[in-house]
Amino acid sequence: MxxxxxxxxxxxYGCSPLALDAIRQKYKEVYLYPEVNPVALKAKLADKCGVTLKNIVVGAGSVRIIDGLIQTFVGPGEEVLTFEKSFIAYSQLAGFHKRKCNYAPLSDLRCSPENLLPFINDNTRLIFIANPNNPTGTIISHAELESFLSKVPENIVVTIDEAYGEYVTDSFYPYSIELQKKYHNLVILRSFSKIYGLAGLRIGYAVMEEYKASLMTEGQIPFSLNYLSSDAAIASLDDTxxxxxxxxxxxxxxxxxxxxxxxxxxxxxxxxxxxxxxxxxxxxxxxxxxxxxxxxxxxxxxxxxxxxxxxxxxxxxxxxxxxxxxxxxxx
Ligand SMILES: Cc1ncc(COP(=O)(O)O)c(C=O)c1O
The missing domain is CATH 3.90.1150.10 (Aspartate Aminotransferase, domain 1)
Structure with a gap:
């Protein structure tokens, strides 16, 4: 058994039947390379988030975007900061890039952003906050996130990882896209692997200021998305x-x-x-x-x-x- x-x-519950239809329509064409720049998906995401196409980065799973963020924004001798008891990929990928990862403690299993402040130093370049946090499932509120952002130096990229955001029912959950428009060092990371049920197709996206998105895109490995994932993601977005x-x-x-x-x-x-x-x-x-x-x-x-x-x-x-x-x- x-x-x-x-x-x-x-x-x-699997994935959307619309996504399965999209895959069925294209699977015989997998001998073709995927598009380098998935414009239709980016346009759909830009529309959903109320930003422009140039604010969107798409990657082969959000872990690939986490990797890209470290590669792009954390130079030699610079550091990553996150919480103890959080998503392991932040520290793992920092390690792969030979970057130091520092950890702030949780308070009662919650990622209180205030706890990060004493751990910020001159070398800190990138902060990861999983919201909800994996594995504790707790969230930080809009007010907590905004108060934190107002205290973080602008040269530090703050990534809020919303891989599980669609599952949240608490009304205090951040309207992170609104905050991103105000705080240009904020990056919002999302995944199609969780509620959208496309983990096996490897696709995720991030919303960030245009300049950062262009740096990220320049550093991407060509053809790293597969031939089916962007159409399946588009269909999934339609199946509200x-x-x-x-x-x-x-x-x-x-x-x-x-x-x-x-x-x-x-x-x-x-x-x-x-x-x-x-x-x-x-x-x-x-x-x-x-x-x-x-x-x-x-x-x-x-x-x-x-x-x-x-x-x-x-x-x-x-x-x-x-x-x-x-x-x-x-x-
Ligand atoms: C907080 C968090 N972020 C990102 C991911 C990875 O998602 P993806 O499949 O898009 O790489 C996970 C997967 O477990 C996760 O728990």
Whole structure:
């Protein structure tokens, strides 16, 4: 029996049928190179975000854009800053580029941006804030982000990674595009891998000031997008019903899982993403839960692989599977 994968925060409802149609229409043409500059997708994204085409950077997954940001804006001897317990790619990719990555602590599992301020030094060039944060699922608010931006020197690029932004239901979530128009050092990063369900096609985008976007684009590897991804992304953007339904179902299941896990005595916090974070007093308890679920065909994420001990992350699945998890844990 192949285990159900609840370890990588993919959309358990798949992707939009419109995206599948777009792929079907083009898959026989994969012997062709993709376009170097996906203008139609950029135009669609520019329209959605209320910016110009020149503000958009598209990449083979948002991790490729994270890589490009480090490559473009962090020179030798310069540094990256992020939070402890956040998305591992920030530090991993800084390491690949031989750039130092510094970490600010979380406060009660929240990425309070104020905590970053004492860690900013003369060499800091790029800050990453995942919002919602992976793995804790917490968010920072519009007011918190704006207050932080008003205190950060303009020569530091602040990237707010909204890979899970479409799952957020909290009304205090930032209108980050509005802030980007005011703070030109702000970069907004988004992904088609999560709610849009296109993780396997590798496509993401970022919104930033024109000058930065042109530097990023100059440094991109030619033909790094694949032949199918931009059409699938365009079709996904058109299917607003699919996105709404995925977000709604996720929010319902998120409430259910957090409530039931808390009732069973687990340490967890409300999440705004499509996953839930659990932490344990000792590693044995964690391993017990992980192994028991795996033996029952459910593969969740042991955060140890990201060097975070005593914690697990569960991607929120469909109703039946969440009920199965709770029933297994109750037993
Ligand atoms: C916070 C965050 N940003 C970015 C990504 C990567 O997304 P992509 O598939 O677009 O590279 C992930 C994937 O898990 C993530 O958790």
């Amino acid at each position: 192949e285990a159900i994968k609840l370890s990588a925060n993919e959309n358990c 019903d699919f996105i709404k339904e995925s977000a709604l179902a996720n929010a319902e299941q998120r409430d259910y899982l957090v409530r039931e896990l808390k009732n069973l005595g687990y340490n967890t916090i409300p999440s705004q993403a499509n996953f839930i974070y659990l932490w344990f007093d000792n590693d044995n308890e964690k391993i017990k839960m992980y192994d028991m679920l795996l033996q029952n065909g459910i593969n969740i994420c042991d955060m140890k692989i990201f060097k975070q001990e005593k914690s697990l992350r569960i991607t929120i699945g469909k109703k039946e599977i969440n009920q199965k998890i709770i029933s297994l844990l109750t037993k």
